[in-house]
Amino acid sequence: MKKYFTVFKTSWENELEYRFAFVLSRFRNIVYLLLLYYVWMNLSQMTGRFAMYRAEELTTYVFLAHLLRSIIFGAQSRLAALEINDGTFSTYLVKPITHFWFIFWRELAQKMIYFISAVCELAIFIFFTKANFLWQNNIKFLAFFAVAILGSIFLYFLLTYLVSLLAFWSREAMGPRFLFEWFMEFASGAFFPLDILSKNFLLVFQFLPFAYIIYFPLKIYLGKWDSWQIVMGISMQLVFIVISSLLVMVAWKRGLKRYCGEGI
Amino acid sequence: MAIIEIRNLSKTYEYYKKQLGLWASVRGLFRREKLYKEAVKEINFTIDEGELVGFLGPNGAGKTTTLKMLSGILYPTSGEAKVLGHIPWKREPKYQKQFALVMGQKNQLWWDLPAMESFILNKEIYEVSDADFKKNLDELVELLDIKDILDVQVRKLSLGQRMKCELVAALLHKPKVLFLDEPTIGLDVVAQKNIRDFIKQYNQKNKTTIILTSHYMEDVKELCKRVIIIEEGKIGYDGDLVSLIEKYAPYKVLKITFEGEGVKEEDVSNFGEVHQFTPHSITLRVPREKAKNVARDILSSNLPVDDILIDEVDISDVVRKIFSNNQIKK
Incomplete structure (x- = not known):
């Protein structure tokens, strides 16, 4: 475990070296925050609600989605695809370390920095706009919210890692990965609550893993689901984690047999 | 005692034929011809403890492919290999803690951080005790004379300094077997000599078993008593360097x-x-x-x-x- 903590620490130091990339990435997220906040503010201005959400629920959803983006979404497993393609991946294979966990902790370091930044951004934003934020004080909802976030972190990482492993089969893994990320961002509910879409959409999305990444934890926080729905949701999250773990294991095993360490 | 044993080891790569021209590239989206390249063909050799063996051959002869199989990066197509009693491609941590691979063309150091950070990370990865880490690091730093550059970002180091740091990172856990793939590539004459002298001293002092591939004959002349020549995936010569000269010159x-x-x-x-x-x-x-x-x-x-x-x-x-x-x- 100590070795992975050192990976975390070293990655943290490394992240701080890329100040410009960090600023740009945060800028992108702040633009999303402003855009979504003002869109939902305007849409709910007339009646004080939109679809089945009150204005402050929508505001809270947008703010928390901003936070969850920073701690769930990450880019390090994308780097893994590039490393497989250019042969740098070989340097992990010769060491007594598990590649999956190495990348996971490397990504976690990046996420922690982004999370701290996102908290500061939100605090400043709420202070200046005096926006209504709904503080959840039900311990049960908060506890399930925390559990669901943990599940989301693992589920997102497993899915993106799985897509990165495509690099074993194709040098063009970045294309599918880009498309996948774009779709995932939309289908995870990072832009808006998925249930404002038509019922048919929601029905399809419920059977995809993405909805359990942002939409599901935020619905728990907002207190929109009863205990049964929460347990069902967490079970679905677990099922998707198990399925994607198995797929990662199969892809890893088969991919390694194909890997030829090009570039060295 | 044989530390490395290889029997009938072969590796065939699969690849797709890339046709020239725009139309052929479009056609290649739908149908591609699969080709095979036999990079290593049923090679056999054994290496004893403490030997420093030169692995020679022209580009594409199969040297690096063999080293990749011995370090567990690649699965062979057929054949057997044992290093320190382990099958390399099983990638057992017990084996990984006993060998190191240094690639002249690939960094293992973190580019934007001082080399010391990579050393500390390797200390934890290889589970080296604090006392051993300090002892090994002091010894290597002194031998390679790099005390002044430990806190400089790797990207700011010269190629020679970087290679010295790569060697330190690879040797901190005192591997029993060391694979050196073109460790002097791209270095100037003085830096080449420094690295060579270090490898020689290190091998003599620690009795580490070393396989070295290099395009620089000076490296081979200075360091290797025994050479293995590989060409088109087959071993053509395995024996003393002196006998090679007598035989072919x-x-x-x-x-x-x-x-x-x-x-x-x-x-x-x-x-x-x-x-x-x-x-x-x-x-x-x-x-x-x-x-x-x-x-x-x-x-x-x-x-x-x-x-x-x-x-x-x-x-x-x-x-x-x-x-x-x-x-x-x-």
């Missing part, structure tokens, strides 16, 4: 300098094959067994000899000749 070189007005080419051509000629210095190639007699004949002739030297032929010439003529015989 059945002649010695006589370097003679002359005083006064020097000599004419026809005066010396009957002593042997004239390789280089100026009136004041010549290089003759003569059959190995006749070298002494020819030298004596030249000295007792009327030629104005100033100095005479009997030398071995340059190893790089021998290997170059072997590769260019494809003349390896089993």
Whole structure:
């Protein structure tokens, strides 16, 4: 475990070296925050609600989605695809370390920095706009919210890692990965609550893993689901984690047999 | 005791034929012809503890592929290999803690951080105790003389300094087996010599078993008593470097300098094959067994000899000749 903590620490130091990339990435997220906040503010201005959400629920959803983006979404497993393609991946294979966990902790370091930044951004934003934020004080909802976030972190990482492993089969893994990320961002509910879409959409999305990444934890926080729905949701999250773990294991095993360490 | 044992090891790569031209590229989206390349073909060798073996061959001969299989990066297509009693491609942590691979063309150090950060990370990855880490690091830092650059970002180091740091990172856990793939590539002459001297000292002191691939014959001449030559995936020679020279260079070189007005080419051509000629210095190639007699004949002739030297032929010439003529015989 100590070795992975050192990976975390070293990655943290490394992240701080890329100040410009960090600023740009945060800028992108702040633009999303402003855009979504003002869109939902305007849409709910007339009646004080939109679809089945009150204005402050929508505001809270947008703010928390901003936070969850920073701690769930990450880019390090994308780097893994590039490393497989250019042969740098070989340097992990010769060491007594598990590649999956190495990348996971490397990504976690990046996420922690982004999370701290996102908290500061939100605090400043709420202070200046005096926006209504709904503080959840039900311990049960908060506890399930925390559990669901943990599940989301693992589920997102497993899915993106799985897509990165495509690099074993194709040098063009970045294309599918880009498309996948774009779709995932939309289908995870990072832009808006998925249930404002038509019922048919929601029905399809419920059977995809993405909805359990942002939409599901935020619905728990907002207190929109009863205990049964929460347990069902967490079970679905677990099922998707198990399925994607198995797929990662199969892809890893088969991919390694194909890997030829090009570039060295 | 054999530390590395390889039996009938083969590796075949699959790849797709890339047709030239725009239309062919479009067609390639739908249908591609699969091709196979046998990079390593049923090679066999064993290496004993503490040996430093040179692995030679032209580009694409199969040297790096063999090292990749021995370090567990690649699965072989067929055959067996054992290093320190482990099958490398099983990637057992117990094995991984006992060997290191240094690739001259690939970094393991974190580019934007000082090398010391990578050393500390490796300490934890290889689970080296604090005391051993300090002892090994001090020893390596002193041997390689890099105390002043430990806190400099890796990207700001010269190629030579970076390679020294790569070696430290690879040796902190005191591996019993070390695979060095082109460790001196791209370095200037002084840096090459520093790395070479270090490898020599390290091998002598720690009895580490080392396989070295290099395109620089100086590396091989200085470091390796035994060489394995691989060409087109097959081992063509496995034995002493000295025997290789005797086998493939059945002649010695006589370097003679002359005083006064020097000599004419026809005066010396009957002593042997004239390789280089100026009136004041010549290089003759003569059959190995006749070298002494020819030298004596030249000295007792009327030629104005100033100095005479009997030398071995340059190893790089021998290997170059072997590769260019494809003349390896089993």
